[in-house]
Amino acid sequence: MSQQDPILYTERLTKRFGNIHAVEDVDFEVREGEVMALVGDNGAGKSTLIKMLCGVHEPTSGRIFVQNEEVSFDDYNDARAHGIETVYQELALAPNQTVAANVFLGHEPTRMGRLGRWLNLVDEERMVEEAKTNLDRVKIPVDPEAKVENTSGGQQQAVAIARALQSDPDILIMDEPTSALSIEGARNVLRVIDDLRDQGLTIVLISHNIRHVLGIADRVSVLAQGRMMGVREADEVTRNEIIALMMGAEDESEFEEFDLSRTADEEGTTA
Amino acid sequence: MSQQDPILYTERLTKRFGNIHAVEDVDFEVREGEVMALVGDNGAGKSTLIKMLCGVHEPTSGRIFVQNEEVSFDDYNDARAHGIETVYQELALAPNQTVAANVFLGHEPTRMGRLGRWLNLVDEERMVEEAKTNLDRVKIPVDPEAKVENTSGGQQQAVAIARALQSDPDILIMDEPTSALSIEGARNVLRVIDDLRDQGLTIVLISHNIRHVLGIADRVSVLAQGRMMGVREADEVTRNEIIALMMGAEDESEFEEFDLSRTADEEGTTA
Amino acid sequence: MSRAGDSLLQRLISRREVGVFFGFLVLFGLIGVTRPDIFLNWGSMSGITSRLFRSVAPYIIIGIGMSYLIIGGEFDLSVGSMYAVGGITFAMLMNDFNLTVLAALAAVLVVGGVVGLTNGVIVTKAGVPSLITTIGMMSVLRGIAYYFTPAGSRQTPDLALIDVFGGSITVAGLEIQNQIFWAIGLTVVFGFLLQKTRFGYHVYATGDDQEAAEMAGIDTDRVKIVNFVLTAVLASFAGVVAISYFGSMFGSAGIGFELLVIAAVVIGGTNLFGGEGTLLGMFLGSLVIGVIPVLLVLNGMPVELQEFLTGVVIIVAVLLDILIRR
Amino acid sequence: MSRAGDSLLQRLISRREVGVFFGFLVLFGLIGVTRPDIFLNWGSMSGITSRLFRSVAPYIIIGIGMSYLIIGGEFDLSVGSMYAVGGITFAMLMNDFNLTVLAALAAVLVVGGVVGLTNGVIVTKAGVPSLITTIGMMSVLRGIAYYFTPAGSRQTPDLALIDVFGGSITVAGLEIQNQIFWAIGLTVVFGFLLQKTRFGYHVYATGDDQEAAEMAGIDTDRVKIVNFVLTAVLASFAGVVAISYFGSMFGSAGIGFELLVIAAVVIGGTNLFGGEGTLLGMFLGSLVIGVIPVLLVLNGMPVELQEFLTGVVIIVAVLLDILIRR
Amino acid sequence: TQGDDSTDTQGGGDGSGTGTAGDGGDGGGSGGAPNYQLVQLNPPPTTLDFSSEPEARQITMVTHDASTSFFDPTIGGLHDAASQMGWEATFTGPSSGFSVQEQVNILNSVVDSGPDAIATTIADPAAYDDVINRALENDIPVVTYNTLALDREQMRNKYGRALAYTGQDQVAAGYVCGLSMLEKLPDDASRVTPGLSDPGHSALSARAEGMEMAVRQNSDVEVTDRLNYTGDSNEGVSRIENHLTANPDLDGIMGADAFTWFIGNAIENQGVADSVVGGGFDLTGETLEHINNGNLKYTTGQDPYSQGYFPTMQMFAYMDRGMPPKDYPTGAEVIDESNIEFAQERSGGWGQLREYHGA
């Protein structure tokens, strides 16, 4: 399913905030058409890494290549021009604007007609309608004309996802897109990711849900303390191997000690 | 493990925002010393319900009882005075203040000595130290002197949890406290909840992770579209029964159609 | 979640603009209560109303730009000085450099554009807070205004075309200043652009959450710079309109306008911290600001009381609005 | 995440206060470059320095309250009028009502407290934006100041105790005004309280994210009301100090102070939208504001240029600071 | 209804400055025709009634700047006259400082409110045209005081009549102030500084111009650049002190406005009363006190009281007795140690007077 050409890769990418080494010498590679999962403990540097890939953070050092061409993104629009779209962990929504306006934030559809195009008149009906269509893909009920501030946590996440879907990118980066979603909602998003891959999109997925990750990803990259710990084929690795990598440990068994009394701990099985 | 006296219950509690019926006629009951899970689809009204229980929202109608006494909370401090502490879904952190200051936000420890007490001088060393202790309980590495704005999504969630732990409440309400946490982090939080129950605390836990819920809760309340759909003993109910309640449906089978190709879908098994 | 349709009335009442309009009506009605002799006389009343609109026209014209700026998360304290420089250079270019009315106007607007660009670049690219930048620019422009008025003031020459800005038309015996049409026309056009264009959407988003807007691909620096330019251009245009009407302008003209205009914008419901607001609100807010001195002078208030009551009325007008919408 | 220790130098340079201090030193140093004759003369220079501190003392005293307010997410435009009312009532109470110095001072501070309380309650409980509330209060108080000065101004009587505020001490031949000690003393005390007390922590949190602060149990209304009271009390105290020094105060005293003080606070690095800032920054920002006219007067700048250069210098001083810290 | 009153001599100035009132005071014509003021008889908009108690009327006085204390005696004069005649009086203007545009707005509302008579300053040659004509069309007679930016000929063109003016030519008043400075300066004096509180206020600029003119025309003393000491004591006194420090050879400094007392404070603080001659304008209590203490040597008054009293009286004479108002020069009086005692006694009363009238 995954091709061998890297569509995106980094060389010794590093980001420091003052003396905090958030990402250190990371070589990260994504192949065309694959779902690449990026996992790691809290504070491992996942968000920082992908924010460099979409122009939000400027790298302290290192290089980024997209389609074998070195790039340097000044801002998010540069990245977008290279076909990269992102769902941020912090969602990045404008709270006092409507859901529909947020789905199209920065890329509002304009009206036909000379005047419409000349003035960049926003086609509100189309916007509301298309926002509905996009939100329907993740099947989370939310009023497109409600203020985002007045929607629930999961609804907000759905808006952020709908925004990314609306733009038809080559590479879609999703930073914990299902964390606030219900089971159904998360399932729908995974299904959408699956569909997008079928359509040839490349996807980078950050998630703490290893089960989701192993269920959907082609490969898994593991970060720990800002460093790349390794890359694994999803169908050749176990959940515990991944966790071991995440913790920077060699011995898997040490992560098994906790078991809640009355039910099988979900973290302990499957893969 | 759970006693029979309700420590907290509501009668026909309702909250409308304009014409949106977020919570409608809800009778919700929590018994002393139990872990009560509250589940429901996105936008079901979970956050709105608990925000009425902790004084953030004023109910449109209905009554709230704590320890068999009717209460009406003007603000969060009223709820706190009744022993209720909350971890909000939106975390409610002051982004430009330090992690330590946020752990003690609104309840900073003061210095000993007459002047210290008279002026309410903040004991910064103690604050940083105790913040560390509390953060250590959830074992997520975060610098207590960093600005919250500069910490990762999971680190911020850890700060919010540490804040709730710091105050030693009777009833602890946690709105999706593990959504941004790594596996280890989430496991630590569940372990802490277990410990707190052992110490006699009452806990209300909102989560989309039914496996977590069934693993830790004594009982499960299910909301759908603002209405209470039912309450179940955690060890007498299956995952699919709960999901069926959440969807307002009778037939469980309809929620089983999605299965990702290469791995067993985690959502399909266990309980 | 389930949702019933909002009634039209409910939606209407919850809008800030309606509250402000009501506040304005109350103040206006007070003229009737205190001076029924004037109020019930069509001739005086229509004149008073027309003059009220005239007197707030400069605030409205500047308020358009200021609304864009504030909604977009910044503001500009240099508008009063820009207004003076605009009017004074307009007269100077025609008198001393023999420019035609249109050429002088164009030059003035270009000057405004350059000033706005400077403000915008200093704020967005260098990161100097807009308060400091525009307080600084306020001083700089005031110095220029003084420098260009060694005799205290400048007068416009006698050119017919100036009446396009400063003249009036008489409808059914009522003299209506052209300024009023400019103020209304510009409000309608820019109100439409703010509500309906992509740029307008980006203004709201930028003021709402700048980081989110940037992360969504909006060039917030550009948005802010355009807003600064728009504000300075409109402020200089307001100066042109004013000197065309008064025939003369002092170097000290427009001192204190910045606060009046910002107050009008905020009274109209715009959030001072950005992300929310409409031009209609600003328009009504300007009328509230303008009707207060009319009410007080018509009732012959002495200066101290005038100052005192102005303050009371401002607060009460907004309070009323808030209480009504509760 | 891994973290190495920040070097002390790095931490220091990244602080806004250091940049502002540097900006001040540059401006001060410019005196030396342009007028070495004065700069190198101990007698003149110490006098100029002492006067500089004296002239900014009222800004600093008011700026303390304003910093609390702004850090807590609000601001107050009525401080200039409060300053006038404070000074004028102080004199009036002693002259016309024969109050002692201390009784008059107490009464003035109570008046300030009541005004601040009113501002605070209108803003927090009625929800009128602080811009509108305090613009209104600015007018109300100005009206009162005019009303209490029918002869234009008020003079203090000849009472020894007044020298506690308006007098001076002479150290090594240099006369230092008591105002300077008040300004420094109050800055130190309130700076300590802001940094070290629970209330101070709550001020920062309230301005940082009011909703979060409320949801964490902070009574943000109370925090803001206290800040409004503090600001008004300090503004009226600044008025007392000023009239004690000058011996006289006009009804128009303090016009324009609000912008000067807010500018000093913001130059000092306080975020106008709240959540960040220090009193040390405000103190240094006031010195920057105060040293500009000194520099210009010592160099005998013509009147128009003064206004112009003031603007340029304000912007450049802050720009410098920002560029240094990059 | 209004006729024209032919030509007069001594029309002041070129109309571009302010305060160039119609007739000069005692400047005197240089040969040729003597000063005269030809008065055209414009009948008042009232019916004369000599046989009964005169009607109670309402006069509104409007200024270009109601924030300054200068007009406090004017308000006293206005009310003195009004109460003597049983009239009602209002004094109004822009309370936030000098603003012609705001004054015109206020004047418009004043006309709408329909008083019997208006007295106003005219601080600008163009901006008042519409509103003054509207007042006249509505049969509200208008007189001017304190500041008049038009000469009689210009007024005839604009209003169809020359409005009477009670006040002083600002440039001429400044000239007197400059002459007084020269008189107080020692013989070896070489430099003086004119100061003012607001460079945007044209009347103040005009006074400063007069001061400079007097010094330049009548001596070799150098005039430095003007010093802007602002209207704020806090800033202003320091500026003046710094100016003194920067110019140790300065012999005199004179203010153009009511804030002249800042100069006194600065001289007192620096202890230079013996070497620097301080003087200036207006009769505030502070300035007089400084003259009393020797910190200032003189000040220039232009009789603000009469600027309120006589326009009102003239309106009575006009509306009830048919006598058109005439120009009334309030002159420039110099207060120094020789007459300070009386000046203080007189000025001490303005506040009481206003309180007495409840104004």
Ligand SMILES: Nc1ncnc2c1ncn2[C@@H]1O[C@H](COP(=O)(O)OP(=O)(O)OP(=O)(O)O)[C@@H](O)[C@H]1O
């Ligand atoms: N702007 C910033 N300034 C300073 N430190 C930062 C900043 N952003 C992130 N960090 C630090 O860098 C490290 C990596 O953060 P990052 O957000 O990339 O983690 P993450 O892997 O996304 O974690 P999570 O799973 O919790 O979202 C953390 O220790 C964080 O505190």
Ligand SMILES: Nc1ncnc2c1ncn2[C@@H]1O[C@H](COP(=O)(O)OP(=O)(O)OP(=O)(O)O)[C@@H](O)[C@H]1O
């Ligand atoms: N302040 C508000 N104004 C208007 N509508 C609101 C407001 N807050 C919540 N709602 C609406 O009420 C409904 C319930 O929201 P709530 O946040 O309680 O859902 P939730 O169950 O917590 O969902 P999630 O799992 O996504 O967090 C949603 O439809 C939401 O849009």
Ligand SMILES: [Mg+2]
């Ligand atoms: Mg992250």
Ligand SMILES: [Mg+2]
């Ligand atoms: Mg929720």
